[in-house]
Amino acid sequence: MSKASAYGSVLALGAALGALPLATESNVLLNFLIFLLIVAVAATGWNLLGGYGGQFSFGHAAFFGTGAYGMAILQERAGLNAWAALPIAIALGAAVGRVIGVLAFRARLRGSYFALVTLAFAEVLRILANVLPMTGGAAGILIRLRIDPWHFQFADRRVFYWVALGFLVGALLLVRAMERCRFGAWLVAVRENEDAACALGVDTVAVKVAAITLSAAITAAAGCLYAQKFLYLDAAIAYGPWISVEALLAPVIGGAGTVFGPVLGALVLLGLGELTKAWIGTLTGGAVPGVDLVLFGVLLILCVAFAPRGILGLLSRLRFGLRWARS
Amino acid sequence: MQSPEILLAALLNGVMTGAIYALIAVGLTLVYGVLHIINFAHGAILTAAMFAVYVLHAAWGVDPYLALLPLTVCFFVLGYAVQRLIIGPASHGDDGNILLITLGLAIIIENALLAVFRSDTRSIDVAYAFSVVEVGGLFLSLPRVLAVAVVLAVVVLLWLFLARSRTGAAIRAVAKEKMGAELCGIDVARIYAVTFGLGAACLAVAASLLMPTYLVNPRVGNAFVLVAFTIVVLGGMGSIPGALLGGLVIGVVESFSGLFMGESLGQIGIFLIFILVLLVRPTGLFGAKA
Amino acid sequence: MTPSARLGRRTLLASAAAAAASPLAAPHVRGQVAPVKIGILQPVTGALAQDGEHGRLGAEIAIEEINAAGGIKSLGGARLAMVFGDARSNPEGGVAEVERMQAEGVVAIVGGFASPIALAASQAAARYDIPYVVDVGVSDQIVQRGLRNTFRFGPGFGTVTKAALDNLVAINEAAGRPARTVVIVHEDGLFGSGLARLLNAQLPERGFQVLEKISHPTPSRDMSNVALRIRALNPDVLIPSSYYSEFVLLARTMQQQRIRPKATYAVLNGAASNFRFVREFPEAANLIMDCNHWADPRKPKTAEVRAKAEATGRFRLYNIPLNYSCVRLVADAIERAGSTDRTRIIEALAASTFEDHIMPYGPTRFVNGQNQGAAPVNTQVQDRDIKVIFPREFANANPIFPAV
Known part of the structure; x- marks a missing residue:
């Protein structure tokens, strides 16, 4: 892939998504898309480590929550401006990623062991956030409502959407750049065969630690967006397992280890959720709770059964099939 | 400092709770050891089993202990079918996919139960629920003492089955070397299904033992999953004696850390032990060397 | 109602109204x-x-x-x-x-x-x-x-806590102050922790000694240790603020362990004002008091x-x-x-x-x-029913205290 088309495709997606609010008046859609972007950014972070590096994490909530709490605490307790708090919160998330990475990778944890240790770290942070006074404890922390771009709060939802989109495009460009440099090649080598990579002189621990740091930073940025969108956090929101699961599911469904996989996966995952909810809602008036989620689960399994390598995997297989048929 | 009597009571509480954890973890570790998957549906299947016990009692007055055996068989068949008909074909043998499918199953089971039973917390009332055994001034709950005995028996039976029977040998072979087992003519797909069935059967036993003193709602199983994961790691993934001992250890640790640090912060104790074990000795207390 | 159905009926009604502007049409017009x-x-x-x-x-x-x-x-x-x-x-x-x-x-x-x-x-x-x-x-x-x-x-929290304490003091005074010590058991989320903090700060001012504040997560798998600590501390009054499941577990364990404080005085508790709990576990529920939202029985x-x-x-x-x-x-x-x-x-x-x-x-x-008028009500489980014991203006039972 040429340099122009590699970066151009990301920018084209950004432009297309950026034009969406001009085409719709629906705030329901816009609200959905903003949440989608937040999940997509978190998932892009996961994808860097899990998709490219092959290190499945169950605990990306640790980074998401640190970013979110960082944003809230720096503004509300330290009196910092939101835009000044943003890079610090992201750096805090990256730092948590680095610490977990150094501990886990130095101990040579792989596969499920690595997955479970990340889960445990996220849980420890959740329990701590629920009792520490700094985070507001169980009462949670409220970011003051000050609708003003200076405070990262916008009267017009579309502006927030574009800012969130900017985050996503930035994250995707970062992943694309990584894909094309030596570091990216090392990371993929670690995923494919860590021992061989090691034998070839790649410092696999250093590569993995760098990857988890970057990954954590991106997911922390998603946490910052969440904090500014909803302006309220508690331990179950910020460090709860829900975001670890969404950040993992989206790339796996969309296509792990591809730039656009997390975005497509987030769209499918959240879109299916909303569609089943709306559809079952009109059928039954919401009289029986849970039916929509049952349908969602069924569709999720069908998705996996028919697109086992993610949707992008399915598409590339189809394209390969077509090319093969033509030749 | 707490009095010795309290410490002893906390220890026994820990053992009794830990025994149930152990049984849940045995199912999980078995599935992990053979299929090498982390079964996210484990908690939801436990919930389903608990509802089955509840329905049998509420509708037909079947005693939970009487329900134990038939339910165990039912859940074995159910687990077998789920692996054979859903997880196996849909996963294409990919770990990431299995993860997604078990997650999908968990969502389906939990919400189907919500749709049918609604969200109310239910419990069953049996005459012996409040019976106690008095030991040196301590009141031990009779159903929970009984649970410890049944768990021990089940673990021994399972261990004998794996060690002595032909199927058990095949399961061990698949766990150790899937390809080699396949070459020896072992039907790996069937062994996977049997293992998954055994995992589900363990949950049916656990459900029957829990229900006399516990309660059930569509989300109840989730509370047990995370702790079961920690036990599996502590005991060494795939190790049955490890899961038993791990369960008892975690039960006791939880009990004491709850006593000294409070129930909320006490949970941190479990996760810190978990992290330490992973970082220092990731194969667990009983796992084979990686 | 779908838009097309509404449209259909509206056109139908319009023609009907045009045909005969009878008084009978009035309710339809309202529709x-x-x-x-x-x-x-x-x-x-x-x-x-x-x-x-x-x-x-x-x-x-x-x-x-x-x-x-x-x-x-x-x-x-x-x-x-x-x-x-x-x-x-x-x-x-x-x-x-x-x-x-x-x-x-x-x-x-x-x-x-x-x-x-x-x-x-x-x-x-x-x-x-x-x-x-x-x-x-x-x-x-x-x-x-x-x-x-x-x-x-x-x-809100503030109002509920104040009412709960006022009523607790009143009940205690009326019985000749048998209760002095308190243990608070609360779930560790926003609701339980928030209440426990307020109670812990204000109970000493009202002449009670808080022996311990025990928090537990939701969901909890086991409440035996909480019961154990309550037994060791032996408080006169137990104040639990938990969701339904955890409180049911605690109440059952306490019954089994034969732990009987002089009063179990719940605040905003998920179970003590729930008829399911009273019906399923009449003995464990008996005489538990709760300060909670409650409809006016008058x-x-x-x-x-x-x-x-x-x-x-x-x-x-x-x-x-x-x-x-x-x-x-x-x-x-x-x-x-x-x-x-x-x-x-x-x-x-x-x-x-x-x-x-x-x-x-x-x-x-x-x-x-x-x-401003919003206030909680004190109830007590008596004779397998939930009775109002405070405010006295519309109470339909007298508090039974101490319970043992």
């Missing part, structure tokens, strides 16, 4: 008024589903009743139409539903149940000036943000609503009368506003002196969105 849409937001899936379902039931009963009585009269008998939203037990779910409700054109929203959902949803509604009436959400942050659209009909409507709720096979929880009352409150505001204009409804709510609810609050009076 022609566009319904007033009201958003009901409750978590009916996820961790809070039990509360959410009861909340929805209360709202449904109110809407049905208002429509049966002729709808909103100042709007030509417009019927109330419920736009239901499942908040899925999280704030994002709540916000998404508020957006959908806005798109469907609701004039007001009632509900939220949990404080985090109510906080996020009321803020989202504020952007559209949709009046938002919080049903339960006890966190006092809800009414401290200066949002003019947000109203809370029920009491009002004839209370029994009516209770009968309607029980006819659906649901156990009566406080969510039902609270949501019933909140919907009635909103309907009254629309009635007085005589308009579906949101700003005017907000003004009508702010100036509201609504009496026709079934909570024991008196006429509503909102200051900064908080209903």
